[in-house]
Amino acid sequence: MAEGRWPTIPQLLSRSIRRHGKHVALRxxxxxxxxxxxxEVTYRELWDLSGKLAVWLSAQGVEQGDRVAIIAKPSVGWAVAFLAIQRLGAVAVPLDAGLRPAEVARILQEAEVKMLFAAPGRYEELLPLAEEIPSLGEVVSVEAMPGALSLWELLPEEAEAxxxxxxxPEALALLMYTSGTTGDAKGVMLCHRNITSNVExxxxxxxxGPEDRVVSIVPWYHIYGLTVLLALLAAGATVSYTDDYRNLIEVARRCGVTILVGVPKLYHALWRRLExxxxxxxxxxLLFRFAPRLLGKFIKKNLLTPGFRxxxxxxxxxxxEVGIGFRRLGLGMIxxxxxxxxxxVLTFSKPFTRRAGTVGRPLKGVEIRIQGPDADGYGEVLVRGPNVMLGYYRNPKRTAEVFTEDGWLRTGDxxxxxxxxxxxxxxxxxxxIVLESGKNVYPEEVEWELSLIPEVEEVLVYERKKGGIxxxxxMIYPNWEELGRQGIKEEAAALELIWERIKEAQKNLATFKRIKSKEDVKLVDKPFEKSTKQEIKRYLYVKKS
Incomplete structure (x- = not known):
């Protein structure tokens, strides 16, 4: 592929159909x-099913550039709908399966969505939106269900071209709505070139390659999950998805997993269990200390598969320390x-990198620079490349704010x-957190150390003003189950014990990064509200001046 000329999403996947048609794409x-x-569905079946659905969508008046939304957990139906949308030149709008009806309605209205594919469990509550939103035509279930218009009923029996x-490649392919931890929802416009350059x-x-069997817990309505899915399909791999954490290891073993795709929350929990x-x-x-790779082989054989990569x-x-720990065992962590x-994706590390804490080097075509570095070299990460978005949907002001004058994207990291x-x-x-001394404290670093305390379920570290300083x-949501095992049921006693644990845990931190007083620890009575990526919505709890 010549530099600067990227395929479209259908072109990228059509290569896999030709090379791996009989191979299982989704399991x-x-x-x-x-x-x-x-x-299971093979590559050829996935292509044929999506082609049939594209015929039906076209007959319903869906045209190039029209927005079509999907609100469901990953499934074969989800993949068929997504690929059909792309083959028509329409714009996919993947929505979090857990969004509330009012949030769904706002996005459908703003994006002027023409068609909605929904999970069976959401179909009835979202069906009335077809009457309320002028642009919206049909609401279609991605799976068969009584009394619903189902994707599988719409596919013509006779194959039509x-x-x-x-x-x-410069045409809009995806409209990804994201709010993260700020509460400020934005529609991110991604073209075919953005996605396929990132896949490559x-x-x-x-x-x-085709010999890989990949299990992912990252939903396809997140761009991380979706782009990784497309990359795996472009490579001819077999992809399985599950959100069943309880049975994840069993699913991985039954799938013959060679690669597991997840989020830090999964790996942190898995590492704690292993420790x-x-x-x-x-x-x-003794094995972990003196022969960790021998222990790692045991884990592969008994928890994963011998072919795990x-x-x-x-x-x-x-x-x-989690990345370091897995690598010591001979279990690669990218x-x-x-x-x-x-x-x-901007960067990827190597599976067995010896550079602790790095997220790796930029992908081919991605440039990174650091703006305003401090004495330690830390500054804001700026990026540019073929994978950088077109902009925010109908928000030129916000788009202008996030780009520098010379075209670099401000990441905020x-x-x-x-x-x-x-x-x-x-x-x-x-x-x-900028202290009176001028030193910087990064809450995420402190949160990790405190999260290792057994009596701490969830933690949010923030800047508090004390006499203006x-x-x-x-803020901590206690692990009441663990506290209960120790006979502690009252908040005052819980705070006393947790404070003692904090003082011990903080020994791993530089002195200036530590919480200095019990007065600066507050117990909360319920878990923190989180984004769909399970990140705490900081804006609900911390007001920075």
Missing amino acids: MPQLKGRRFSFR APDVPLD GILEAIQV ENFQSSLLRR FFVSGGAALAA EGYGLTETSP LGRLDPSGHLFLAGRKKNV PVVAA
Whole structure:
């Protein structure tokens, strides 16, 4: 592919159809009671089904540039709908499966969505929107259900040629709505070039092929999950999705997993379980210390599969010690960094990198620079490349604010580059706590240390003003189950114990980063409200001046 000329999404996937037509593209686990089954679809079947649906959509008046939304968890139906939308030259609007009806209505209205594909469980509550939103035509269920218009009923029995729509790589392909932890929802406009350049960059950085069986827990309505899905399909791999954390290891084993795609929350929890297991046995403690790779082989054989290759982590920051720990065991861990606005991947680390804490080097075609670095080299990460968005939908003011005059995207993240081009991140620019001394404290670093305390369920570290002077403070939702095992039921006693644990945990932090007083610790009575990526919505709890 010549530099500067990228394929469209259908062109990218049509290559896989030609090369891997009979190979299984999607293998979706289904658990009924304790019985596992799988719904499989080959590359050729996926292409043919999407072509049939594209014929139906065209007959309903869906044209190039029209917006078509999908609100459902990943499924074969989801993939068929997405690919049909792309083959028509329409614009896919993937929506979080858990969005409330009012939020869905606002987005459908703003984007002037013409058609909505919905999960069976959302169909009835969203059906009235067809009467309320002028642009919206049909609401279609992605799976069969009684009394609903189902995607599977719409496919013509006789194969018809899918509309042959000439597509421009610069044309809008996706409208991704994201609010993250700020509450300020934005429609991110991504063209075909944005996505396919990122897919090709990913496949240059990570070796994936038809022999790989990939299990992902990242939903396709997040750009991380969707772009990784498209990259895996472009490589001819077999992809499985599950959101069943409880049975994840069982699903992975039954799928013969070679690659597991997840988020830091999963790997942090998995690492804690492994550490507890190591500490419960003298033999395992000794193996972890002196022969970690032998222990890793045991884990592969008994928890994963002998052919397991590596984990992929993205969507948030992975604690450095977790990445180091998995790699010591001989279990590769690839860390990625990116934003919805960058389609999303900017960097990937190597599975067995020895640079602790790095998120890797930029993908091919991606440029990174650090603006206004401090004495330690940390400043705002600026990026540019073929994967950077067209802009925010109908929001030219916000678009102008996020780009520099010379065309670099401001990420809002603080980081530094080492001499070999590896990126190290510190945290979000807007979250940083600037102390009276001028030193910076990154809440994410402190939160990780406090999250290791067994009596702490959730933690949010923030800047508190004390006599007008900024100090490090924390809100904590206690682990009442663990406290109950210790006979503690009252908040005052819980705070006393947690404060003692905090003082111990903070020994891993530089003195200036520590919480100095019990007065700066507040217990909250319910879990923090989170975004769909399971990040705490800081704006609900912290008002920065």
